[in-house]
Amino acid sequence: MTALRGFPGRLAAMVLVVLGSVLLFNQLADGPRKDPDRYYHFSISRMMVQDGVLDTLPQVWGLGWDRAFPDKEFLFHVFTWAGFRLGGDDGVVLAAGVLSLAALLLLLLQLSRWLPPWNALLVVLVVPGMSVPFLIRMALVRPHVLAVLAFVLLLLGLLQRRVWWCVVAGAAYALGYHAVYMPLAALGLAGLLAFRRDAALMRCALLGTAGLAAGLLLNPYFPANVTMGWAHLRIALNLDASAALDYGAELLPLRGDTWLSQHLLPVLLMAGAALASPWIRARETRDQDANTPAWLDVQFLLVTGGVFWLATLQNPRAVEYAIPCTTLLAGALLHPSNPLHGRTLVALLALGVVVGVPRVVRFAQAAPVPSAVAAATLEAAARIPASAAGSLIFNCEWERTPPILWARPDLRFVDVLDPTLLHIHNPALSVMRKQFTSGLLPDPHQVLREGLGARYVLCQKDVAIEQMENSAGFTRIYPDDYADVGRLPNTIFLYELLPAAIPQMVRALEIAPMPPSDSTSFRNLTPANAQDLVPVSAAPSPYVDLRTLPLPRTADSQTGCVKVTPAASEVARLAGASLVGLGGGRNVRLYVNGKPRFTSMRIFVQPRVLSILVPLERPLAATDTIEVLVCSGGSSPYHGVALSFWTRAQVDEHCRTKGHNSLDAPVETTRWTHTIQARTCLAPMAAPLWDEAAQP
DSSP states (O other): OOOOSSOHHHHHHHHHHHHHHHHHHHHHHHTTTOSTHHHHHHHHHHHHHHHSSOSOOTTBTTTTTTTOOOOTTHHHHHHHHHHHHHHHHHHHHHHHHHHHHHHHHHHHHHHHHHSOHHHHHHHHHHTTTTOHHHHHHHTSSSTHHHHHHHHHHHHHHHHHTOHHHHHHHHHHHHHHOSOTHHHHHHHHHHHHHHTTTOHHHHHHHHHHHHHHHHHHHHSTTTTHHHHHHHHHHHHHTTTTGGGOOOOOGGGSOOOHHHHHHHHHHHHHHHHHHHHHHHHHHHTOOTTOOTTSOOHHHHHHHHHHHHHHHHHHHHOGGGHHHHHHHHHHHHHHHHSTTSTTHHHHHHHHHHHIIIIIHHHHHHHHHHOOOOOHHHHHHHHHHHTSOGGGTTOEEEESOGGGSHHHHHHOTTSEESOOSOHHHHHHHOHHHHHHHHHHHTTOOSOHHIIIIIIIOOOEEEEOOHHHHHHHHTOTTEEEEESSOOOSSSOOTTOOEEEEEOSSOOTTBOOEEEEEEOOOBOTTGGGGOOGGGOOSOEEEEOOSOSOEEGGGSSOOOOOTTSEEEEEEEEOHHHHHHTTTOOEEEEEEESEEEEEETTEEEEEOSSOOOSOOSOSEEEEOSSOOOTTOOEEEEEEEETTSSOOEEEEEEEOHHHHHHHHHHTTOOTTOSOOOOSTTGGGEEEEOSSSEEEOOOOOSOOOO
């Protein structure tokens, strides 16, 4: 590199200012343990210190990493491994901070080739230093800080025609990060602009691409690193948006006004550069020195930066690449060879004062806040006993597992880092989780415990929490209280699943189809209208999806009904019960020994194994006949059934384990109040009335 302009002492002072600013911001923006993802990198670094390069990650069960771990951030974890060896978790934070600082210093050094040191410092402070989204990204303990450093080195290699810088930068990027399509785009644009115009730049572009390829092939996780890169390209482009996945907010496209508000300063700089480019080109000379930006370099930065700014409209994280291009472009505009450089300097200062400073001040006042979610997750993990080592936690949210990996590496969970990874690796499990968190899984206890082997559920989704709170198959172990009124949003709950099937549930049924009817005449059907009985085993789940059985097809305009009878052996097993639990529906009617006992006045809006408890006139006898008519419109979202028999003592016992009295909840206040005596912790207690038309 040629000698830097200005007195070395001034440059050293500026480096110290930048260093202090970055370290201070890192403390302000991230706070202690704020970003949950850092726990993932803490954990990987610790494991690498203990075990070397990781072949498997047994904790991440749902992604198959217990069989093969595709670390897409190998080189970054080499740096954090070194940091962990030096200072544990704080050493990992320091390693990420050094990588982030190095990227800014490289920008400063390149600008110092073109500008006086104080002007170079001004550009760094105003462009990246006042871009809050960029600063937030660079303050995180995540592998993109290494990617930005490698990308900046690549830009400098292209601008200075340093072939080996391009090779090293390309290889380092591919070894440390998955998004190789970003530097590949920059190299492709450089090659297009250099074609038949600049042989040295073309050579750098080609060999930089070769460096990328070498990094991919030499990566110890090849070819899994390529597969992960493709998966994350799908994430960046929202190609899996149809799966209705819960992406992190950082991946969601911004509204136009929000985008402009966040990026007004650099976008104005890009527009100014485009307007000033004819003057820069006009003043270019054949014999200008290496400290003067060439017109081709300005053109490259303008086009590449423009492409990346357009990319931020689709994925805000592209700011990581747009800001370095804009920073160097601002330096080119301030070069004395630009006849407008004086006006550019004044404009840059004005933009920094008017646009940049207020945004940074507002952000600094809003930071730092340690992550309450991460803290609550750690508290919940502490409730799991050491004897549960190896147990599977079914996590409703992908972003809540890094603290579990850090605090309890002896446990397993479903996924981590991004929901698309589960959607790609195990689509059925991804769909099932979405059904559960949306309240569309009738029997989550059977699916999670008996189907997946899960022992715990960690969840923030209110619908799923309510379902587990009202299920006999789940015991809440965190938090201590269930506040159904006034609970803070996104409160984390941890439940333990009952290790065996719920004994009160009926497991053997006989089902008889009934003649299709319309939305009015179905109300006149009785058990006598039933046709031949079809014996059905409700194992493994007590909930039977009637639409999966070989029953007569119901047209969308019709109402389909079936008669459901528990097997005599099940009635005998559960004799003595004083309550009948009804689930499924949508419309349900109960007959006891041929007499109507209950009808649902309004439909059950969601499939449940237990929607309502119906008191019996006397305890259930082994010889009693229980018949249930279950009806649903042909176009309705579900048609199913589940039966159970309970004593009042059993309901009381389940409610006590959840911290409730069995009848301490408020009385139902919907339009069908008159059919509810009270609410228990499992389901409402019905009043046996039969005086209003039912709905299908």
